[in-house]
Amino acid sequence: xxxxxxxxRAWDLVLIEWQxxxxxxxxxxxxDGYKETQALVKSVGYxxxxxxxxxxxxxxxxxxxxxxxxxxxxxxxxxxxxxxxQARSKPK
Numbered sequence: 001x002x003x004x005x006x007x008x009r010a011w012d013l014v015l016i017e018w019q020x021x022x023x024x025x026x027x028x029x030x031x032d033g034y035k036e037t038q039a040l041v042k043s044v045g046y047x048x049x050x051x052x053x054x055x056x057x058x059x060x061x062x063x064x065x066x067x068x069x070x071x072x073x074x075x076x077x078x079x080x081x082x083x084x085x086q087a088r089s090k091p092k
Contacts, residue, residue: 004079005057010049015083016057017042018074040080043072057082 008014022039045059046068053073061070 004076004082008047012047013085014047015042015044015085016074017080019078
């Protein structure tokens with residue numbers, strides 16, 4: 001199985017669809033009638049290729065010179081798809 005980041009380069013802009021952990025609503029639940037709802041989410045950011053946390057894909061929302069902010073760590077095992085995004089060209 002290939003890594004979800006195969007083919008990506010550092011700081012590529014990507015859309016990642018992934019299965020997040022989730023909680024039920026607070027309160028008591030009947031065991032027989034309880035229905036789970038999956039939390040499939042989408043995150044967009046710059047791929048931080050040199051992040052040192054194994055088995056996670058790391059996205060950042062904002063990059064500066066030698067700095068990043070709004071860092072998101074997504075477990076590789078939870079990723080459903082990775083799409084490389086293209087910046088739109090400015091109208092003339």
